[in-house]
Amino acid sequence: MDSHRAAFVAEAEDGITDLNNALLALEADPEDAEAMDDVFRVAHTLKGNAAAMGYEDVSDFGHALEDLLDAVRQGDREVTPELMDLLFEGVDTVEAMVSEIADTGDVSTDPSDLESRLREMEEHGTVGGEDAGSDDGSDAGEVDDTDADDSDEGGEADEGPAEESDENTEDDADAVSVPELPDAAAALDGPVVYADVTIGEAAMAGVDAALVLQALDDQFGEHVTVPNPEALEDGEYDERFDAFVADADPAVVAEGIGALTQVESIATALVGDSDEGGEADAVDSGGDAELGAEADAESGVGADAESGVGADAESGAEADDDADAEDGAEADDDADAEDGADTEDDADDGSSDTKSDSKSGDEIKSIRVDVDQVDELYGLVEQLVTSRIKLRRELEELNAQSDALDELDKLASSLQDTAMDMRLIPFSQVSDSFPRLVRDISRDLDKRIDFEIEGDDVELDRTILTEMRDPLVHVLRNAVDHGIETPEEREAAGKDPTGHVRLTAERERDHVIIEVADDGGGLDPDQLREKAVDEGVKSREAVEAMEDDEVYDLVFHPGFSTAEEVTDVSGRGVGMDVVRTTARDLDGSVSVESEPGEGTTVRFRLPVTVAIVKVMFVDVGGTEYGIPIKSIAEVARADDIEEVHGDEIVRHEDDLYPVIRLNERLANGGAAAVGSGAGDATEVDTAGGESASATTDGGVTDEGMLVRIREETRQVALHCDAVLDQEEVVVKPLDGPLSGTPGLSGTAVLGDGDVVAVLDVVSL
Template identity: 80%
Template sequence: MDSHRAAFVAEAEDGITDLNNALLALEADPEDAEAMDDVFRVAHTLKGNAAAMGYEDVSDFGHALEDLLDAVRQGDREVTPELMDLLFEGVDTVEAMVSEIADTGDVSTDPSDLEGRLREMEEHGTVGGGDEDGDTAEGDSGTDAGDADASADDEGADDGDAGADAGEPEEDSGDADDVSVPDLPDAAAALDDPVAYADVTIGETAMAGVDAALVVQALGNQFGEYVTVPDAEALEDGEYDERFDAFVGDADPDVVAEGIGALTQVESIATAGVENGEDGEAGDEDGESTEAGDAAETDDAEATADDDDPDTASDTDDTDDTADGADAEEEDTTEAEDDASDSGSSSDSKSGDEIKSIRVDVDQVDELYGLVEQLVTSRIKLRRELEELNAQSDALDELDKLASSLQDTAMDMRLIPFSQVSDSFPRLVRDISRDLDKRIDFEIEGDDVELDRTILTEMRDPLVHVLRNAVDHGIETPEEREAAGKDPTGHVRLTAERERDHVIIEVADDGGGLDPDQLREKAVDEGVKSREAVDAMEDDEVYDLVFHPGFSTAEEVTDVSGRGVGMDVVRTTARDLDGSVSVESEPGEGTTVRFRLPVTVAIVKVMFVDVGGTEYGIPIKSIAEVARADDVEEVHGDEIVRHEDDLYPVIRLNERLANSGAAAAGSGVGAGGPGQSEAAAGDEAGAATTDDDTASATTDGGVTDEGMLVRIREETRQVALHCDAVLDQEEVVVKPLDGPLSGTPGLSGTAVLGDGDVVAVLDVVSL
């Protein structure tokens, strides 16, 4: 995909998301003028960008959307469910066309049927019937000019501004006696008589270049010959001060006012006739001129003095034919060029100040990140080789700092706000709730929280599954909610919150909740668990049954959910990302699905431990303390260790890993043993801190007869892991497990060391 098409697609996709959310806000409050403005602005931008790129199908269809929105904005059409459904269908069609452009560069979707329905809604207020006031289109003498324009557009009469209401209040066709006509620029000398002058005002806009480009395009489509001051290229670059001059050849001023004034981009327009040739000769050497020329010079002089507009100042430079006039012209032109140069410098400076970010293709970011991973591995290998030679190098220490800084920067570049995914969810919830005849109030909090792009990409589908379940299974119908004494409108809330190096994402609803006894019966009926097993389960454990493959609480299968697929994928995806998912519920009160995900992936600092002759890594971020295993106690048959009046259960890794199959997995990935002598391990363990102010190492030896304990942070999991020895710690590149090893309990991935050894990295949460 070429850069221009890629930029168009990226901006269009952002615009589609914004348009969906703006339409949702308008649907929620039809009187919200700000929401209406947002809808119209985004739709206008989409249409303008498509026209600028030459995608006429998208532009023409966007024009139909924009005309209908304009009818709503002008108060000619009410916001009804039928109208909103049609607008949302239109947005979906635009999204499909943009997707085709992204894939092939061309549009194959034919939107003519929907475009016709949009026009019908604009003209009559409904689809498939007459006018909403009971009048039919045929024979209605009161049909407004906007409807006539729309009809003309359907016949191809007006490619640039069809369907707009020519009687909009902001139009001002002006009167020749009230309009000050500037001198014709040299470029206008070739225009055919009669020449119409138009003073076009765009007004304040965030899209000056796009708005002006669309007006220029309409001039060309409707009239053919025209000249603008500033010229068309400058206008498309936004280089004008809210207004500009246009000279149209072989045109009537009233026709120009009607055609251009109908454009939604035009705030006002004043027109007048001008004789080509006569007005081009503005005056004699003494500065005398015709009345029109005199007025023009006065007007331009005032405009120059008041607005300091170099473009307007230069308009008078072409009027003198005498030597004195030529001198004056040269002087004025020089001043105007100087002003323009100063203005350009100011503009460049301003633009330079405003450019705070650049658009970079994600493949380039991924490539950079891959190179950083290789650099980290090479740095580890180099340090090990120097240690084997008992060599010291200050340059290597400096390389460590530079590589760490580069690594942090590369990882930060991969972080994107949660809103990149969550912005599409309000439309999703809206559509599902309408399909199910439910009322949903959907809220999003924490959409500015940042996560790794890979994590967000992988989590989008699981979140869609959970939201669908919340609306379908969780929220009751309005009648059921009222019978239960609830507000007939259900509430679904999606939140994201940063906790240290993890992000907590929750989907909560205030629906009927999960009945643990019903879940137990379902589990037995479907053969998921035995009666004895479910009776022995706590409610919290019972809720986890929803993640079992094929398990569903739905009474019937719907188009939305209830097929027993999805929630098992949700848990698998979360675990593959080194995260977790859990369910909390209260019957009659609602359900909360909580995800705990790492902010970033791949490069982490780990501590290596020896378990039965095999080396494993434990993420440093999870470790609170390393100590000798000589204070282990047994309470009620379970091993524990005390720390500041808290009891930490002891997990013996050799037993737990063997039982979970992680030991075999660890061996299978090529872990080649501790890689150090016990003496060396003992020397290393004295420095086995976690590089964190809250962590400590309370041992002077890495291996004892009793072994070593690695106490995990309380907020992560209140346990102490028993191992045979603590080795060393390094920053490594962690690769997720693929294939048959994917989802192995207790393992989060593998790390490739500098000497080529592959070490399994433990997941302390799922051990």
């Protein structure tokens, strides 16, 4: 995918998410003027971006969507469920077309049927019925395209007749000083128009300039720019550049290029007329640019933000097809001419100051980087970590000390932290699409649901968020389908007929806690017990001996479902087992808490980052294994093991910890040894600040060692022969036949080339 198309797709995807959420806000409160402005702004930007890129199908469909929204904004059409369903269907169609552009560069979706329904709703207030509008409703739908565009930014109408604006333009516009004609422009056919094009500050200057060049190609044919097109597309210009256009008129050039949102201002003149103070057209990109700036400030997604794709060029070069488009465009230029001239004056007077400020304090603060490049950088950091471990081990074998290696450790750790931070993205990248999901499901089920999100600015590793999206979707579907009751059932139970679903994310040290909570009917533990017996998941004796908290975990059993009937939403007996598997594959966990009649909470505990972790190496029967340090609470000699009812336990304060002998468990579980070479036991300082040492010959005590796992992870103590060392390692997940092996979370390659299995203490 070329860079321009990638930029368009990225901004369009962000815009679609914003549009969905803005429509949800409008549906919740039709009187919310700010929500209406947000909806219209985003729809207008999407339409303009598509036009600027030459995707006419998307632009034309977006125009129909925009006209209907304008009718709503002007008060000609009411916000009704039918209208909102139609608008959401329109957003889904735009999303499908953008997806096709991302995949193939072309649009195959035919939106003509939906477009005709949008027009019918605009004109009559309903689809397939009589006019639902007021007495003059037949005229309400006739929205002049240019007027709609002009009213975007605050609804200000064109001011004054065109003739008066022309006079103001001529009085206020400065005469343009035409520079010396470059050699490349000498062969241009006359008359040659000089254009002083100001882009201004832009996050992606190269993309902005490329779109202006595209408009010059489409509208005017031959032209020469200074700097040349290659330099412009690389962003090698200082907020403005010169253009010389062959066989053109200054006013036409000013009108065509000035309409682009990327263009902050443009001044034109005929080459050869400047000595006589010839006419100059000064065109500010108008209110549309101002609106774009507001959009950029709020979300960073606007036309002048990261991608720089134009938001208001109806076709990148062409005006609207409507009969009044030409006159409307002239009126637009005339109405804005006076303000445009003033803006030009300001731009000219302050150009040097702007450049100075840009260098001193307005540098670009962020860039758009391809995900593959970030992953490649992260891979190199992983290799650096492995090489650093190898180097240190070689020096230790030679009994050598090196201050340079200590410095390398610090630099590598800093680089590692930076690379990991680059992979972190806010939870909102996933959660922003959930309000629309909940809205659609609740409408399908005729339920009323108030959905809220907290902590959408919490950051997680991109890989974790990508993998967790589908599990979160499934849990939300369950909350709406199984959790929240119908309005009638809630009222009968003395509840508010509107149910509440809350999605929260909270950072807790090196983990993130994500919860999906509802105030629905909750889970009945006795019903779960009966279901488990009926489906052969557990025996009657086993379920009766289970505590309620243990019973709730039955929902994660493969094929287990509490649904009375299969629906399009959920209840097919699949899903929650995959949810738990996904969480565990990410070195996380998931649990369920519920109160019958009060609601249910599904809680995920996930690491912030993946891949590079600190592990403690232990010896089990001559084979080396790794245990993540973050899971360890304490390391001690195994001299206090007791036997209770045939089971080994160890006491810590007032708690009992079952003892798992790794030698037996790994052998019985079939976990093959993937590395060997247990070294001498050394003193180990665990994450909890406690230490222990094994001092007998060969590093193995008579009793062995106990590694007590943190209570919140799993209340057990692991028995091993010796504790060896701790290091930061690169953990690779298990693939192929080994994937999902109980007790193993991955493998680590050590500096000497040995491969060590890293234990999963939860499934061990």
